[in-house]
Amino acid sequence: MPYHDRPRTLREVLRTLTLASAALLSHPAVAAPIQSGLWTLLKYAGRDYLPLEQVGRFYGFGGVQRSGAGFVIGSGDRTLRGAADSSDLHISRIKCILSYPVTEISGILCISRVDLVKLVEPVLRPFKIEGASRVDSVVLDAGHGGSDCGAVGRLGDEKTFTLDVALRASDLLARAGYKVVLTRSSDEYVALEDRVRVANRLPAALFISIHFNSGGLGTGVETYAMSPRGVPSMSVDSAPVAEFVAYPGNARDSENAALATATHAALVARSGMFDRGIKRSRFFVLREASLPGVLMEAGFLSNPEDMHRIASPWYRQQVAGAILEAVRNYRRAVGGQTV
Ligand SMILES: [Zn+2]
Structure with a gap:
Protein backbone atom coordinates (compact mmCIF):
# COMPACT_ATOMS: atom_id res chain seq x y z
CA MET A 1 0.00 0.00 0.00
CA ARG A 125 -19.76 9.43 14.84
CA PRO A 126 -23.46 8.66 14.27
CA PHE A 127 -23.70 11.81 12.14
CA LYS A 128 -21.63 10.01 9.50
CA ILE A 129 -24.35 7.41 8.88
CA GLU A 130 -25.93 8.16 5.52
CA GLY A 131 -29.70 8.49 5.37
CA ALA A 132 -30.15 7.75 9.06
CA SER A 133 -32.04 10.93 9.91
CA ARG A 134 -35.20 10.05 8.01
CA VAL A 135 -37.39 9.15 11.00
CA ASP A 136 -41.03 10.13 11.40
CA SER A 137 -42.48 7.16 13.21
CA VAL A 138 -41.76 4.55 15.86
CA VAL A 139 -42.83 0.92 16.02
CA LEU A 140 -43.22 -0.23 19.62
CA ASP A 141 -43.10 -3.98 20.07
CA ALA A 142 -44.45 -5.18 23.41
CA GLY A 143 -42.76 -8.56 23.90
CA HIS A 144 -44.87 -11.74 24.21
CA GLY A 145 -48.68 -11.65 24.74
CA GLY A 146 -51.72 -13.95 24.91
CA SER A 147 -50.68 -17.56 25.44
CA ASP A 148 -47.01 -16.48 25.49
CA CYS A 149 -46.52 -14.97 28.96
CA GLY A 150 -42.76 -14.46 28.64
CA ALA A 151 -40.97 -14.44 31.99
CA VAL A 152 -43.28 -15.15 34.90
CA GLY A 153 -42.84 -13.05 38.02
CA ARG A 154 -44.58 -13.24 41.39
CA LEU A 155 -46.03 -9.75 40.90
CA GLY A 156 -46.98 -10.17 37.24
CA ASP A 157 -45.97 -11.61 33.87
CA GLU A 158 -43.55 -10.11 31.40
CA LYS A 159 -46.30 -9.80 28.74
CA THR A 160 -48.34 -7.52 31.02
CA PHE A 161 -45.46 -5.22 31.88
CA THR A 162 -44.17 -4.94 28.30
CA LEU A 163 -47.63 -3.92 27.06
CA ASP A 164 -47.97 -1.36 29.84
CA VAL A 165 -44.61 0.21 28.92
CA ALA A 166 -45.51 0.21 25.21
CA LEU A 167 -48.83 1.99 25.88
CA ARG A 168 -47.14 4.57 28.12
CA ALA A 169 -44.38 5.18 25.56
CA SER A 170 -46.93 5.38 22.75
CA ASP A 171 -48.72 8.14 24.62
CA LEU A 172 -45.50 10.11 25.20
CA LEU A 173 -44.33 9.73 21.60
CA ALA A 174 -47.71 10.68 20.14
CA ARG A 175 -47.80 13.81 22.29
CA ALA A 176 -44.29 14.66 21.02
CA GLY A 177 -45.56 14.49 17.43
CA TYR A 178 -44.46 11.02 16.32
CA LYS A 179 -46.56 8.53 14.45
CA VAL A 180 -46.64 5.39 16.60
CA VAL A 181 -47.48 1.86 15.55
CA LEU A 182 -47.90 -0.91 18.12
CA THR A 183 -47.31 -4.53 17.16
CA ARG A 184 -49.94 -5.36 19.77
CA SER A 185 -52.19 -3.14 21.86
CA SER A 186 -53.90 -5.78 23.98
CA ASP A 187 -53.15 -9.13 25.60
CA GLU A 188 -53.04 -11.11 22.37
CA TYR A 189 -50.60 -13.51 20.81
CA VAL A 190 -48.77 -12.00 17.82
CA ALA A 191 -46.33 -14.17 15.85
CA LEU A 192 -42.79 -12.81 15.45
CA GLU A 193 -43.24 -12.80 11.65
CA ASP A 194 -46.31 -10.57 12.00
CA ARG A 195 -44.48 -8.16 14.30
CA VAL A 196 -41.73 -7.74 11.73
CA ARG A 197 -44.23 -7.45 8.86
CA VAL A 198 -45.90 -4.52 10.61
CA ALA A 199 -42.55 -2.83 11.18
CA ASN A 200 -41.20 -3.35 7.68
CA ARG A 201 -44.17 -1.57 6.11
CA LEU A 202 -42.92 1.75 7.49
CA PRO A 203 -40.14 3.32 5.45
CA ALA A 204 -38.94 5.91 7.98
CA ALA A 205 -39.44 4.28 11.35
CA LEU A 206 -37.45 3.00 14.30
CA PHE A 207 -38.24 -0.37 15.85
CA ILE A 208 -38.08 -0.76 19.64
CA SER A 209 -38.85 -4.12 21.19
CA ILE A 210 -39.61 -4.08 24.92
CA HIS A 211 -38.79 -7.02 27.19
CA PHE A 212 -37.95 -7.95 30.76
CA ASN A 213 -35.31 -10.49 31.61
CA SER A 214 -35.21 -13.61 33.72
CA GLY A 215 -32.43 -15.87 34.89
CA GLY A 216 -31.33 -16.45 38.46
CA LEU A 217 -30.48 -13.36 40.45
CA GLY A 218 -29.27 -11.41 37.42
CA THR A 219 -29.98 -7.70 37.74
CA GLY A 220 -30.01 -4.56 35.65
CA VAL A 221 -30.81 -3.36 32.16
CA GLU A 222 -29.29 -4.23 28.79
CA THR A 223 -29.92 -3.28 25.18
CA TYR A 224 -29.44 -5.58 22.21
CA ALA A 225 -28.51 -4.61 18.68
CA MET A 226 -28.38 -7.03 15.76
CA SER A 227 -25.07 -8.96 15.56
CA PRO A 228 -23.02 -7.93 12.54
CA ARG A 229 -22.32 -10.69 10.05
CA GLY A 230 -19.55 -13.04 11.19
CA VAL A 231 -19.64 -12.28 14.92
CA PRO A 232 -21.17 -14.51 17.59
CA SER A 233 -24.49 -13.72 19.21
CA MET A 234 -24.48 -13.07 22.97
CA SER A 235 -27.82 -14.79 23.49
CA VAL A 236 -29.39 -18.12 22.60
CA ASP A 237 -31.28 -17.19 19.48
CA SER A 238 -30.02 -19.10 16.49
CA ALA A 239 -27.68 -21.78 15.22
CA PRO A 240 -23.98 -20.83 14.90
CA VAL A 241 -24.26 -21.05 11.11
CA ALA A 242 -26.39 -17.90 11.32
CA GLU A 243 -23.17 -15.99 12.03
CA PHE A 244 -22.27 -16.17 8.37
CA VAL A 245 -25.62 -15.12 6.95
CA ALA A 246 -26.41 -11.51 6.09
CA TYR A 247 -29.91 -10.82 7.39
CA PRO A 248 -32.16 -7.86 6.55
CA GLY A 249 -31.18 -6.35 9.93
CA ASN A 250 -27.54 -6.26 8.85
CA ALA A 251 -28.34 -3.62 6.24
CA ARG A 252 -28.80 -1.31 9.24
CA ASP A 253 -25.72 -2.25 11.28
CA SER A 254 -24.61 1.35 11.80
CA GLU A 255 -28.07 2.70 12.60
CA ASN A 256 -28.65 -0.25 14.94
CA ALA A 257 -25.53 0.64 16.93
CA ALA A 258 -26.48 4.33 17.05
CA LEU A 259 -30.03 3.50 18.16
CA ALA A 260 -28.71 1.08 20.78
CA THR A 261 -26.47 3.85 22.12
CA ALA A 262 -29.33 6.36 22.32
CA THR A 263 -31.64 3.78 23.90
CA HIS A 264 -29.18 2.38 26.39
CA ALA A 265 -27.98 5.78 27.62
CA ALA A 266 -31.58 6.83 28.28
CA LEU A 267 -32.54 3.49 29.83
CA VAL A 268 -29.60 3.45 32.25
CA ALA A 269 -30.14 7.09 33.27
CA ARG A 270 -33.92 6.82 33.73
CA SER A 271 -34.09 3.39 35.33
CA GLY A 272 -31.27 3.89 37.81
CA MET A 273 -30.59 0.16 37.39
CA PHE A 274 -27.28 -1.69 37.08
CA ASP A 275 -25.76 -1.19 33.62
CA ARG A 276 -25.27 -4.51 31.79
CA GLY A 277 -24.24 -2.79 28.58
CA ILE A 278 -25.06 -2.87 24.89
CA LYS A 279 -24.94 -6.42 23.57
CA ARG A 280 -25.35 -8.29 20.30
CA SER A 281 -27.90 -10.87 19.29
CA ARG A 282 -29.80 -12.33 16.37
CA PHE A 283 -33.25 -12.25 17.92
CA PHE A 284 -35.81 -12.87 15.19
CA VAL A 285 -37.29 -9.36 15.33
CA LEU A 286 -33.83 -7.77 15.05
CA ARG A 287 -32.53 -9.92 12.23
CA GLU A 288 -35.66 -9.71 10.07
CA ALA A 289 -36.45 -6.01 10.59
CA SER A 290 -35.31 -3.88 7.69
CA LEU A 291 -35.48 -0.70 9.78
CA PRO A 292 -33.14 0.38 12.57
CA GLY A 293 -34.03 -1.66 15.63
CA VAL A 294 -33.16 -2.50 19.22
CA LEU A 295 -34.44 -4.86 21.88
CA MET A 296 -34.35 -3.62 25.47
CA GLU A 297 -34.39 -5.81 28.57
CA ALA A 298 -35.51 -3.41 31.29
CA GLY A 299 -34.76 -5.49 34.40
CA PHE A 300 -35.03 -9.05 35.74
CA LEU A 301 -38.38 -10.47 36.81
CA SER A 302 -36.47 -13.33 38.44
CA ASN A 303 -34.69 -10.93 40.81
CA PRO A 304 -36.87 -9.81 43.77
CA GLU A 305 -35.46 -6.27 43.85
CA ASP A 306 -35.76 -5.73 40.10
CA MET A 307 -39.21 -7.32 40.13
CA HIS A 308 -40.56 -4.90 42.73
CA ARG A 309 -39.37 -1.98 40.66
CA ILE A 310 -40.82 -3.40 37.42
CA ALA A 311 -44.16 -3.94 39.16
CA SER A 312 -44.33 -0.24 40.06
CA PRO A 313 -46.14 2.03 37.57
CA TRP A 314 -43.60 4.76 38.35
CA TYR A 315 -40.73 2.59 37.13
CA ARG A 316 -42.57 1.62 33.94
CA GLN A 317 -43.24 5.30 33.28
CA GLN A 318 -39.47 5.88 33.56
CA VAL A 319 -38.83 3.16 30.98
CA ALA A 320 -41.46 4.73 28.71
CA GLY A 321 -39.75 8.11 29.19
CA ALA A 322 -36.46 6.48 28.25
CA ILE A 323 -37.99 5.34 24.95
CA LEU A 324 -39.06 8.89 24.05
CA GLU A 325 -35.61 10.16 25.05
CA ALA A 326 -33.99 7.40 22.98
CA VAL A 327 -35.85 8.46 19.84
CA ARG A 328 -34.97 12.11 20.40
CA ASN A 329 -31.32 11.29 21.18
CA TYR A 330 -31.04 9.12 18.10
CA ARG A 331 -32.41 11.78 15.78
CA ARG A 332 -30.14 14.40 17.29
CA ALA A 333 -27.13 12.07 17.08
CA VAL A 334 -27.58 11.19 13.42
CA GLY A 335 -28.02 14.86 12.58
CA GLY A 336 -31.72 14.83 12.01
CA GLN A 337 -34.27 17.23 13.36
CA THR A 338 -35.33 17.14 16.98
CA VAL A 339 -38.98 17.03 17.91
ZN1 LIG B 1 -39.09 -11.40 26.61
Whole structure:
Protein backbone atom coordinates (compact mmCIF):
# COMPACT_ATOMS: atom_id res chain seq x y z
CA MET A 1 0.00 0.00 0.00
CA PRO A 2 1.36 3.44 -0.84
CA TYR A 3 2.27 5.26 2.37
CA HIS A 4 1.46 8.68 0.98
CA ASP A 5 -2.09 7.62 0.20
CA ARG A 6 -3.47 8.65 3.58
CA PRO A 7 -7.13 7.61 3.93
CA ARG A 8 -9.42 10.37 5.17
CA THR A 9 -12.46 8.53 6.39
CA LEU A 10 -12.84 5.30 8.28
CA ARG A 11 -14.64 3.84 5.29
CA GLU A 12 -11.64 4.58 3.06
CA VAL A 13 -9.33 3.13 5.68
CA LEU A 14 -11.30 -0.05 5.78
CA ARG A 15 -11.53 -0.38 2.04
CA THR A 16 -7.76 -0.06 1.85
CA LEU A 17 -7.25 -2.52 4.65
CA THR A 18 -9.67 -5.00 3.14
CA LEU A 19 -7.57 -5.04 0.00
CA ALA A 20 -4.42 -5.40 2.06
CA SER A 21 -6.00 -8.14 4.11
CA ALA A 22 -7.01 -10.04 0.99
CA ALA A 23 -3.41 -9.80 -0.18
CA LEU A 24 -2.23 -11.20 3.15
CA LEU A 25 -4.68 -14.08 2.98
CA SER A 26 -3.40 -15.05 -0.44
CA HIS A 27 0.10 -15.23 1.08
CA PRO A 28 -0.56 -17.00 4.38
CA ALA A 29 3.16 -17.34 5.09
CA VAL A 30 3.40 -13.55 5.44
CA ALA A 31 3.02 -12.78 9.12
CA ALA A 32 4.11 -9.15 9.12
CA PRO A 33 1.54 -6.48 10.01
CA ILE A 34 0.03 -4.57 7.09
CA GLN A 35 0.68 -0.84 7.05
CA SER A 36 -1.62 1.59 5.28
CA GLY A 37 -1.26 5.29 6.01
CA LEU A 38 -2.00 5.74 9.71
CA TRP A 39 -3.08 2.18 10.19
CA THR A 40 -1.42 -1.11 10.95
CA LEU A 41 -3.53 -4.22 10.46
CA LEU A 42 -2.66 -7.17 12.67
CA LYS A 43 -3.93 -10.71 12.36
CA TYR A 44 -4.77 -12.72 15.44
CA ALA A 45 -6.81 -15.93 15.67
CA GLY A 46 -7.86 -15.44 12.06
CA ARG A 47 -9.31 -11.98 12.69
CA ASP A 48 -8.23 -8.45 11.83
CA TYR A 49 -7.17 -6.15 14.66
CA LEU A 50 -6.08 -2.53 14.82
CA PRO A 51 -3.89 -0.89 17.47
CA LEU A 52 -5.88 1.19 19.97
CA GLU A 53 -3.12 3.80 19.85
CA GLN A 54 -4.03 4.41 16.19
CA VAL A 55 -7.75 4.40 16.97
CA GLY A 56 -7.17 7.10 19.61
CA ARG A 57 -5.18 9.17 17.13
CA PHE A 58 -7.78 8.73 14.36
CA TYR A 59 -10.56 10.13 16.58
CA GLY A 60 -8.33 12.88 18.00
CA PHE A 61 -8.51 11.42 21.53
CA GLY A 62 -4.75 11.11 21.98
CA GLY A 63 -2.62 8.21 23.13
CA VAL A 64 -3.33 5.17 25.28
CA GLN A 65 -2.75 5.54 29.02
CA ARG A 66 -2.29 2.17 30.69
CA SER A 67 -2.60 1.20 34.30
CA GLY A 68 -2.14 -2.52 34.88
CA ALA A 69 -4.50 -4.34 32.52
CA GLY A 70 -6.70 -1.24 32.21
CA PHE A 71 -6.42 1.56 29.67
CA VAL A 72 -7.96 4.94 28.94
CA ILE A 73 -7.80 6.92 25.73
CA GLY A 74 -8.85 10.56 25.82
CA SER A 75 -10.39 12.60 28.60
CA GLY A 76 -13.65 14.18 29.70
CA ASP A 77 -16.63 13.08 27.63
CA ARG A 78 -14.52 11.71 24.80
CA THR A 79 -12.93 8.53 26.07
CA LEU A 80 -12.45 4.87 25.34
CA ARG A 81 -11.96 2.89 28.55
CA GLY A 82 -11.40 -0.83 28.96
CA ALA A 83 -8.88 -3.52 29.80
CA ALA A 84 -6.74 -6.09 28.05
CA ASP A 85 -8.53 -9.43 27.59
CA SER A 86 -11.86 -7.82 28.48
CA SER A 87 -14.93 -7.38 26.27
CA ASP A 88 -16.22 -4.45 28.32
CA LEU A 89 -15.50 -1.15 26.59
CA HIS A 90 -16.86 2.19 27.73
CA ILE A 91 -17.20 4.47 24.73
CA SER A 92 -17.60 7.86 26.38
CA ARG A 93 -20.15 6.94 29.07
CA ILE A 94 -21.76 4.09 27.18
CA LYS A 95 -20.93 0.58 28.34
CA CYS A 96 -20.60 -1.73 25.36
CA ILE A 97 -19.84 -5.42 25.23
CA LEU A 98 -17.40 -6.06 22.39
CA SER A 99 -17.84 -9.06 20.12
CA TYR A 100 -14.17 -9.90 20.81
CA PRO A 101 -12.06 -8.85 23.82
CA VAL A 102 -9.40 -6.18 23.52
CA THR A 103 -6.24 -8.18 22.85
CA GLU A 104 -2.57 -7.54 23.31
CA ILE A 105 -0.64 -8.61 20.23
CA SER A 106 3.15 -8.39 20.53
CA GLY A 107 2.73 -5.88 23.35
CA ILE A 108 0.29 -3.71 21.38
CA LEU A 109 -3.27 -3.25 22.66
CA CYS A 110 -5.66 -3.93 19.80
CA ILE A 111 -9.36 -3.89 19.04
CA SER A 112 -10.98 -6.16 16.46
CA ARG A 113 -11.76 -4.48 13.18
CA VAL A 114 -15.41 -5.54 13.32
CA ASP A 115 -15.84 -3.90 16.74
CA LEU A 116 -14.16 -0.73 15.49
CA VAL A 117 -16.29 -0.46 12.36
CA LYS A 118 -19.60 -1.77 13.62
CA LEU A 119 -19.57 -0.35 17.13
CA VAL A 120 -16.98 2.30 17.98
CA GLU A 121 -17.44 4.24 14.72
CA PRO A 122 -21.28 4.52 14.73
CA VAL A 123 -21.30 5.21 18.48
CA LEU A 124 -18.71 7.99 18.21
CA ARG A 125 -19.76 9.43 14.84
CA PRO A 126 -23.46 8.66 14.27
CA PHE A 127 -23.70 11.81 12.14
CA LYS A 128 -21.63 10.01 9.50
CA ILE A 129 -24.35 7.41 8.88
CA GLU A 130 -25.93 8.16 5.52
CA GLY A 131 -29.70 8.49 5.37
CA ALA A 132 -30.15 7.75 9.06
CA SER A 133 -32.04 10.93 9.91
CA ARG A 134 -35.20 10.05 8.01
CA VAL A 135 -37.39 9.15 11.00
CA ASP A 136 -41.03 10.13 11.40
CA SER A 137 -42.48 7.16 13.21
CA VAL A 138 -41.76 4.55 15.86
CA VAL A 139 -42.83 0.92 16.02
CA LEU A 140 -43.22 -0.23 19.62
CA ASP A 141 -43.10 -3.98 20.07
CA ALA A 142 -44.45 -5.18 23.41
CA GLY A 143 -42.76 -8.56 23.90
CA HIS A 144 -44.87 -11.74 24.21
CA GLY A 145 -48.68 -11.65 24.74
CA GLY A 146 -51.72 -13.95 24.91
CA SER A 147 -50.68 -17.56 25.44
CA ASP A 148 -47.01 -16.48 25.49
CA CYS A 149 -46.52 -14.97 28.96
CA GLY A 150 -42.76 -14.46 28.64
CA ALA A 151 -40.97 -14.44 31.99
CA VAL A 152 -43.28 -15.15 34.90
CA GLY A 153 -42.84 -13.05 38.02
CA ARG A 154 -44.58 -13.24 41.39
CA LEU A 155 -46.03 -9.75 40.90
CA GLY A 156 -46.98 -10.17 37.24
CA ASP A 157 -45.97 -11.61 33.87
CA GLU A 158 -43.55 -10.11 31.40
CA LYS A 159 -46.30 -9.80 28.74
CA THR A 160 -48.34 -7.52 31.02
CA PHE A 161 -45.46 -5.22 31.88
CA THR A 162 -44.17 -4.94 28.30
CA LEU A 163 -47.63 -3.92 27.06
CA ASP A 164 -47.97 -1.36 29.84
CA VAL A 165 -44.61 0.21 28.92
CA ALA A 166 -45.51 0.21 25.21
CA LEU A 167 -48.83 1.99 25.88
CA ARG A 168 -47.14 4.57 28.12
CA ALA A 169 -44.38 5.18 25.56
CA SER A 170 -46.93 5.38 22.75
CA ASP A 171 -48.72 8.14 24.62
CA LEU A 172 -45.50 10.11 25.20
CA LEU A 173 -44.33 9.73 21.60
CA ALA A 174 -47.71 10.68 20.14
CA ARG A 175 -47.80 13.81 22.29
CA ALA A 176 -44.29 14.66 21.02
CA GLY A 177 -45.56 14.49 17.43
CA TYR A 178 -44.46 11.02 16.32
CA LYS A 179 -46.56 8.53 14.45
CA VAL A 180 -46.64 5.39 16.60
CA VAL A 181 -47.48 1.86 15.55
CA LEU A 182 -47.90 -0.91 18.12
CA THR A 183 -47.31 -4.53 17.16
CA ARG A 184 -49.94 -5.36 19.77
CA SER A 185 -52.19 -3.14 21.86
CA SER A 186 -53.90 -5.78 23.98
CA ASP A 187 -53.15 -9.13 25.60
CA GLU A 188 -53.04 -11.11 22.37
CA TYR A 189 -50.60 -13.51 20.81
CA VAL A 190 -48.77 -12.00 17.82
CA ALA A 191 -46.33 -14.17 15.85
CA LEU A 192 -42.79 -12.81 15.45
CA GLU A 193 -43.24 -12.80 11.65
CA ASP A 194 -46.31 -10.57 12.00
CA ARG A 195 -44.48 -8.16 14.30
CA VAL A 196 -41.73 -7.74 11.73
CA ARG A 197 -44.23 -7.45 8.86
CA VAL A 198 -45.90 -4.52 10.61
CA ALA A 199 -42.55 -2.83 11.18
CA ASN A 200 -41.20 -3.35 7.68
CA ARG A 201 -44.17 -1.57 6.11
CA LEU A 202 -42.92 1.75 7.49
CA PRO A 203 -40.14 3.32 5.45
CA ALA A 204 -38.94 5.91 7.98
CA ALA A 205 -39.44 4.28 11.35
CA LEU A 206 -37.45 3.00 14.30
CA PHE A 207 -38.24 -0.37 15.85
CA ILE A 208 -38.08 -0.76 19.64
CA SER A 209 -38.85 -4.12 21.19
CA ILE A 210 -39.61 -4.08 24.92
CA HIS A 211 -38.79 -7.02 27.19
CA PHE A 212 -37.95 -7.95 30.76
CA ASN A 213 -35.31 -10.49 31.61
CA SER A 214 -35.21 -13.61 33.72
CA GLY A 215 -32.43 -15.87 34.89
CA GLY A 216 -31.33 -16.45 38.46
CA LEU A 217 -30.48 -13.36 40.45
CA GLY A 218 -29.27 -11.41 37.42
CA THR A 219 -29.98 -7.70 37.74
CA GLY A 220 -30.01 -4.56 35.65
CA VAL A 221 -30.81 -3.36 32.16
CA GLU A 222 -29.29 -4.23 28.79
CA THR A 223 -29.92 -3.28 25.18
CA TYR A 224 -29.44 -5.58 22.21
CA ALA A 225 -28.51 -4.61 18.68
CA MET A 226 -28.38 -7.03 15.76
CA SER A 227 -25.07 -8.96 15.56
CA PRO A 228 -23.02 -7.93 12.54
CA ARG A 229 -22.32 -10.69 10.05
CA GLY A 230 -19.55 -13.04 11.19
CA VAL A 231 -19.64 -12.28 14.92
CA PRO A 232 -21.17 -14.51 17.59
CA SER A 233 -24.49 -13.72 19.21
CA MET A 234 -24.48 -13.07 22.97
CA SER A 235 -27.82 -14.79 23.49
CA VAL A 236 -29.39 -18.12 22.60
CA ASP A 237 -31.28 -17.19 19.48
CA SER A 238 -30.02 -19.10 16.49
CA ALA A 239 -27.68 -21.78 15.22
CA PRO A 240 -23.98 -20.83 14.90
CA VAL A 241 -24.26 -21.05 11.11
CA ALA A 242 -26.39 -17.90 11.32
CA GLU A 243 -23.17 -15.99 12.03
CA PHE A 244 -22.27 -16.17 8.37
CA VAL A 245 -25.62 -15.12 6.95
CA ALA A 246 -26.41 -11.51 6.09
CA TYR A 247 -29.91 -10.82 7.39
CA PRO A 248 -32.16 -7.86 6.55
CA GLY A 249 -31.18 -6.35 9.93
CA ASN A 250 -27.54 -6.26 8.85
CA ALA A 251 -28.34 -3.62 6.24
CA ARG A 252 -28.80 -1.31 9.24
CA ASP A 253 -25.72 -2.25 11.28
CA SER A 254 -24.61 1.35 11.80
CA GLU A 255 -28.07 2.70 12.60
CA ASN A 256 -28.65 -0.25 14.94
CA ALA A 257 -25.53 0.64 16.93
CA ALA A 258 -26.48 4.33 17.05
CA LEU A 259 -30.03 3.50 18.16
CA ALA A 260 -28.71 1.08 20.78
CA THR A 261 -26.47 3.85 22.12
CA ALA A 262 -29.33 6.36 22.32
CA THR A 263 -31.64 3.78 23.90
CA HIS A 264 -29.18 2.38 26.39
CA ALA A 265 -27.98 5.78 27.62
CA ALA A 266 -31.58 6.83 28.28
CA LEU A 267 -32.54 3.49 29.83
CA VAL A 268 -29.60 3.45 32.25
CA ALA A 269 -30.14 7.09 33.27
CA ARG A 270 -33.92 6.82 33.73
CA SER A 271 -34.09 3.39 35.33
CA GLY A 272 -31.27 3.89 37.81
CA MET A 273 -30.59 0.16 37.39
CA PHE A 274 -27.28 -1.69 37.08
CA ASP A 275 -25.76 -1.19 33.62
CA ARG A 276 -25.27 -4.51 31.79
CA GLY A 277 -24.24 -2.79 28.58
CA ILE A 278 -25.06 -2.87 24.89
CA LYS A 279 -24.94 -6.42 23.57
CA ARG A 280 -25.35 -8.29 20.30
CA SER A 281 -27.90 -10.87 19.29
CA ARG A 282 -29.80 -12.33 16.37
CA PHE A 283 -33.25 -12.25 17.92
CA PHE A 284 -35.81 -12.87 15.19
CA VAL A 285 -37.29 -9.36 15.33
CA LEU A 286 -33.83 -7.77 15.05
CA ARG A 287 -32.53 -9.92 12.23
CA GLU A 288 -35.66 -9.71 10.07
CA ALA A 289 -36.45 -6.01 10.59
CA SER A 290 -35.31 -3.88 7.69
CA LEU A 291 -35.48 -0.70 9.78
CA PRO A 292 -33.14 0.38 12.57
CA GLY A 293 -34.03 -1.66 15.63
CA VAL A 294 -33.16 -2.50 19.22
CA LEU A 295 -34.44 -4.86 21.88
CA MET A 296 -34.35 -3.62 25.47
CA GLU A 297 -34.39 -5.81 28.57
CA ALA A 298 -35.51 -3.41 31.29
CA GLY A 299 -34.76 -5.49 34.40
CA PHE A 300 -35.03 -9.05 35.74
CA LEU A 301 -38.38 -10.47 36.81
CA SER A 302 -36.47 -13.33 38.44
CA ASN A 303 -34.69 -10.93 40.81
CA PRO A 304 -36.87 -9.81 43.77
CA GLU A 305 -35.46 -6.27 43.85
CA ASP A 306 -35.76 -5.73 40.10
CA MET A 307 -39.21 -7.32 40.13
CA HIS A 308 -40.56 -4.90 42.73
CA ARG A 309 -39.37 -1.98 40.66
CA ILE A 310 -40.82 -3.40 37.42
CA ALA A 311 -44.16 -3.94 39.16
CA SER A 312 -44.33 -0.24 40.06
CA PRO A 313 -46.14 2.03 37.57
CA TRP A 314 -43.60 4.76 38.35
CA TYR A 315 -40.73 2.59 37.13
CA ARG A 316 -42.57 1.62 33.94
CA GLN A 317 -43.24 5.30 33.28
CA GLN A 318 -39.47 5.88 33.56
CA VAL A 319 -38.83 3.16 30.98
CA ALA A 320 -41.46 4.73 28.71
CA GLY A 321 -39.75 8.11 29.19
CA ALA A 322 -36.46 6.48 28.25
CA ILE A 323 -37.99 5.34 24.95
CA LEU A 324 -39.06 8.89 24.05
CA GLU A 325 -35.61 10.16 25.05
CA ALA A 326 -33.99 7.40 22.98
CA VAL A 327 -35.85 8.46 19.84
CA ARG A 328 -34.97 12.11 20.40
CA ASN A 329 -31.32 11.29 21.18
CA TYR A 330 -31.04 9.12 18.10
CA ARG A 331 -32.41 11.78 15.78
CA ARG A 332 -30.14 14.40 17.29
CA ALA A 333 -27.13 12.07 17.08
CA VAL A 334 -27.58 11.19 13.42
CA GLY A 335 -28.02 14.86 12.58
CA GLY A 336 -31.72 14.83 12.01
CA GLN A 337 -34.27 17.23 13.36
CA THR A 338 -35.33 17.14 16.98
CA VAL A 339 -38.98 17.03 17.91
ZN1 LIG B 1 -39.09 -11.40 26.61
